[in-house]
Amino acid sequence: MTKNPAPPLAHGSARTEAPPTRALLLAGAFAGPLFYLSALVQTLTRPGFDLRIHPLSQLSTGNLGWIQILTFVLAGLGLICLSIGHRRVVTHGLGRAAIPVLVAISGTGFIAAGLFPQDPANGFPLGVADGPAADPTWHALVHMVAAIVAFTALAVAAVIALIRAIRERRAAAAVGNGIVALALLAPVVPEFASVQVALTGLLAFGWCTATAVTLLRSPRASR
Template identity: 80%
Template sequence: MTVNHSAPRTTHSEGRALPRSTRSLLLAGAFAGPLFYLSAIVQMLTRPGFDLRIHPLSQLSTGDLGWIQILTFVLVGLGLSCLSIGHRRVATSGPGRAAIPVLVAISGLGFIAAGVFPQDPANGFPLGVADGPVAEPTWHALVHMAAAIVAFTALAVAAIIALVRAIRERRVAAAVGDGIVAIALLAPVIPDIASIQVAITGLFAFGWCTMTAISLLKSPTVPR
């Protein structure tokens, strides 16, 4: 998922080069999404019985190897938390300078919670589990679903604010990208293709985070 997302404009008077710590934070944010999908793809190819047409990626958190996906969720959440700090340091002026970092941080916490509170086994995965959905979700599965909804919604709102910022700064390509991401994240889930749709939605969400981090890394100075 590639979004043309130009860097938010900052005031460069009396600025200085991005500190190493800020660059490290933004790099962590940039790699969060690729890490998630690299981990998911490897698991989908190596864990018997998993079928993305039936099983959501969150279900990789179940079974003996579920700790891999749990760790992936937590690392991604930490990466987005780093992005929020880096964004706050670099984009110190203009619309969304305070709101976007907060929303990205909320999303990061949501993904951490989604890892700590895993989904239920269901629909024959992991192997040995009965076919069909869970009759009654466990409390931790409900927390997982709520956390995921909060995480994606926070990023959708962040994209909308970034859209407003881009429009005010007359950055057409960035505005189009932000708008597409916001629509993708807010689109209603279609039950028959829910697992595939959510996986694609994640591509938009993490793609936006990665491109935002990259654009901020290109900022030559940090306003003083």
């Protein structure tokens, strides 16, 4: 007795198992604006926070620290979505494999930076003594390493994108990638560290948003 053959899969059922490329790229495009909108609102509303003294990571401390922790995680997930979308759209040329891997590493770094927060310090949150933490906790050290890894990965990705743009003779893209790479690789000036890191992050996330928007214009993004 022969068995009845299995019914064929419905047309397009395989596609429903993976997120659409456009949705992934949109998540990547909104990662940076989400991060800085959240940080801006917290900077203006949380008593005692001063960007000239406190890095944005300091917002992860205190009773409302969960907001910044969630912000880090969502931004990191957005970068991972961007990396997947990039891998689907860019199928040839320099950086087709390296750039999405580096962006994914950066996203993972931001998630880790959120899950392992900074220590309270320099009078924030209110009630904390002035000055740096006497003995940094292990999770503060993990946060620092994760942030360094995240920014370094984006710096290398920007350098690769710069070389690709030069090879393809795209002057505007080359200039933009070069500015982002220089900003990410520039040494931190201790006296202005908090503001410098915030501005560097703004450029880095701006580069991710610009990359996502550019990829969204590709016909491959709609497949």
